[in-house]
Amino acid sequence: MRITSALAAAAVLTLAAACGGGGGGGESSSPNEPVKINFLSLAWQKESVAANKQLVDEWNKANPNIQVTYVQGSWDNVNDQLVTQFAGGTAPDVIHNDSPALSGFASDGYLLDLKDKLPAELKGDIPQAAWDTVTFGDGKGGQGVYGVPFLQESQVIIANKKLLDASGVRVPTADAPWTWDEFSAAAKKMTTQRVVPSGDSEATGQGYGVAWAMKSPVNKTLNLALNFGGTFFQTGADGKTTVKVGPEEREVLQRIHDQLYKDKSADPAALGQGTADPLPAFFKDKFAMLPAGVYLRQQVIEQAPDGFEWVTLPAPKGTSAEQGAVSQTLSIAQESEHPGEAMKFISFFLNGANQAKLAKGDWLLPTSTTAAADPAMTTEENGWDVATASAKNLVVAPFLKVNGFDEWKSKVATPALQEYFANKITIDQVATKLVEDGNKVLERYQQ
Secondary structure, three states: OOOOOOOHHHHHHHHHHHOOOOHHHOOOOOOOOOEEEEEEEOOOOHHHHHHHHHHHHHHHHHOOOEEEEEEEOOOOOHHHHHHHHHHHOOOOOEEEEEHHHHHHHHHOOOEOOOOOOOOHHHHHHOOHHHHHOOEEEOOOOOEEEOOEEEEEOOEEEEEEHHHHHHHOOOOOOOOOOOEHHHHHHHHHHOOEEEEEEEOOEEEEEEEEEEOOOOOOOHHHHHHHHHHHOOOOEEEOOOOOEEEOOOHHHHHHHHHHHHHHHOOOOEOHHHOOOOOOOOHHHHHOOOEEEEEEEOOHHHHHHHHOOOOOOEEEEEOOEOOOOOEEEOEEEEEEEOOOOOHHHHHHHHHHHOOHHHHHHHHHHHOOEEOOHHHHOOHHHHOOHHHHHHHHHHHHHEEEOHHHHOOOHHHHHHHHHHHHHHHHHOOOOOHHHHHHHHHHHHHHHHHHHOO
8 A cells, every 4th residue: 555754753743642541542531421532544645634534524523422533644654653552552443554464463462353343234335355355363263354444456557548549459448458468469569669758859769668667566566466376475284374486476577577678668767666756757658558556546637747648447467357455444442442432433434435435535446335336436537437347356465464474575575576677687586585585584473
């Protein structure tokens, strides 16, 4: 999921002040006073923050006996702060986070198991595949549900409509996406010597078919690897998890590498860039397609010059169109003094109509089937129809269940994949690094 540092400095003071009352901030000084609940939100985009605050205001007006305080947090430091708050007994009642973070907090006993506390309407409106992203071992041999999943991200392709149309390739649809072979062929066809803007003058130069922004390559490649059944992790009969990089895991890695160095249809200038960094070149026709998360559509709208036309295309498919899913979630602190009231608030906040508002504000996909059918989620405008349709391909990301994944990602996978995509090591060498160095990391978490 995306993170931002804009709110990080303020978050420390805000969280400490708002959550410093102990007992999850749910104390009432008298039975006649309303129950008070603190809600930690990590919304950061202007539209998303506005939608969050509007829903809290609606709740408070309709429920004078259960008052919710909106607490602004930041993706940058939320987990470090929660560790401190859980240890100090000052955690907020309702906690916004993402599904990979829940496993550790759940195993430490800091999050309430919601399995038997979910209202039927809320549970039934969210598909099981989304619930799988928040289901973890309860430390007692069973499984618990430690959050309500409400927003997810899929990978799509943002395309320059003019260059797409000029290429004459078949335009993929949600029902008939490109295969990876078709995608590669389309990228080659859109790679040409053409007139491209250069500063204030026109210059003839290389126009590429695609740009892969690979500053942070792990989530993108691992989620797309599921197109070919690549999971990157396996659990043996002894219960231990190890890294695997077989033919299925190599497919997407090799295909992206081929676009860069065999087909020469991918712009090498984008390799070291973050997801949104290639947009200025995209708007200048220097490449035709940009694979990215669905949220990038917002930056395209905000930054595109007048008259620039773009479309959202579905991600390519391999043996399937499956992608790995990570969910944004709302959880309840184990220490909350008012878990029942907290669940009532969550049920309101994440009903179908409200999920549609939250998804629209965050430019992500709602898990709610009711929200996904909302006209705002199915309009062709800004590619919402293609984006929402991609949700059907989301399955639980295998790495969500791997203890030690974050360290493997940062210390092993990110530098190894960066080297590979920079053509400094071979596919066999990157596989060796991911497996051998990765298993050393995982071993420490399984002792």
